[in-house]
Amino acid sequence: MHSIEVKASTGSYPIYIKNGLLEEIGAEVKKIYKGRRIVVVTDSNVNEFYGQKIISLLKGSGFETFKIVVKAGEESKSFKTLLEVYDKLLDFKINRGDIIVAFGGGVVGDMAGFAAATFLRGISLIQIPTTLLAQVDSSVGGKVAVDLPRGKNLVGNFYMPKAVFIDPLLLRTLNDKFLNDGMGEVIKYGAIKDSKLFNKLMKYENKEALLKGIDEIIYTCCSIKANIVEADELDTGERMLLNYGHTIGHAIEQFFNFALYSHGEAVAMGMYSITRLGEELGITKIGTSATIKDILIKYNLPWALPEINNEAIMETISHDKKNIGGSMNFILIESIGNSFIKKIDISNIKNYMEKIIK
Known part of the structure; x- marks a missing residue:
């Protein structure tokens, strides 16, 4: 396994890179998160391939899990989708002791990351990027954002995750x-x-x-x-x-x-x-x-x-x-x-x- 420690002013966090890492995700999350409840935010494309798998793996490690699925594509990186995510978090009675897992490409990582940064003034975040673009770039560095009709990433924040887990094998399903x-x-x-x-x-x-x-x-x-x-x-x-x-x-x-x-x-x-x-x-x-x-x-x-x-x-x-x-x-x-x-x-x-x- 490759590992990188990112030293940020708000706290350091690790990036882990390993083929097949998704299979170990329950045990890996347990090492950094001592709570019980996890919300997985993903998109419709990733959900089709891996949605049930990640929920099963997390449940198998004793976590109570919830899933929010948004439409795949840049249009989901919007305030409309963000409000829908907030509503789901309220429905699930998520509190500041819980954690959000952004499981998808750059759109999911940015939007779910912004939700984590702002809901209840901040909930812990884990990034599990599933596209090459997200694995090499958008999941690393703490930038989270949504788009406005007049431009991209115009509303956002710097919000570092607790960890980034990268499984290169997930790229095998990319066209x-x-x-x-x-x-x-x-x-x-x-x-x-x-x-x-x-x-x-x-x-x-x-x-x-x-x-x-x-x-x-x-x-x-x-x-x-x-x-x-x-x-x-x-x-x-x-x-x-x-x-x-x-x-x-x-x-x-x-x-x-x-x-x-x-x-x-x-x-x-x-x-x-x-x-x-x-x-x-x-x-x-x-x-x-x-x-x-x-x-x-x-x-x-x-x-x-x-x-x-x-x-x-x-x-x-x-x-x-x-x-x-x-x-x-x-x-x-x-x-x-x-x-x-x-x-x-x-x-x-x-x-x-x-x-x-x-």
Whole structure:
């Protein structure tokens, strides 16, 4: 088993990574939670494959368990769904001595995490991510949130879990689209911090070879994120590097109402576009965007921006959380594995965006 200790100001917590870890989940939860009642929040897709299994495993370890199933998809990361979850928690008479398990992908982890952070002013949380994107990124670092109609993750909090349990075998039930979606975030880690990881990803011959070594890839990505989070827990400095490709990516998701492109696909286009901009500005090594393009093609991720309305994108970007005072932080890379934050005056954003969207 791989393990990583994330040292946060609100308390350290472990990340455990092991093939088959779900089978041991009852015993593992007992090690960190001495209470009796557990609420599992999951989505309709995960529930079909693993819903009954996780309930049985937890009950087998003596826990009284409840389950809340939300509709799969980004639309569940909303106040409407959040209120439904709150109602269920009240129906179950959940109190601050109980615990919530977020069992699903990024949407479930973010929304259930936000519910845990806010219901009764805070209930303990465990993350059990089931998608590659959630395993390498969204389940780690304590960011929880819901979307607003005008933008993604605009209402949220920093709320660290008691533990994160990652079973890479759960990825075997993912279809190729969702696996590739997660690879968008994996590629991001290589691009911003680890050229060796990036080069390793370029060498995998097929999906089977990738999945054979996926536990090591997850461990590498989680280690990178843990180090960054420890240095900048509240996302005011270095942690912004994790948003490489996300400013444009979130805008693309929003523009197409979260229906046409997945998060990883949108971030992929954002990474290529922002890297091409860096080359045009003379601050990114020439040829880097072509390298990004090659790896995106390898993992069946889009790279070219679709036709989008510049003004609509500008409106979305104006609400971006990386806007601070009169400037915005763009994440650029000098070369593969070397990233930095570039402050751009808000008055110049339109000029930069016109270079990207052309």
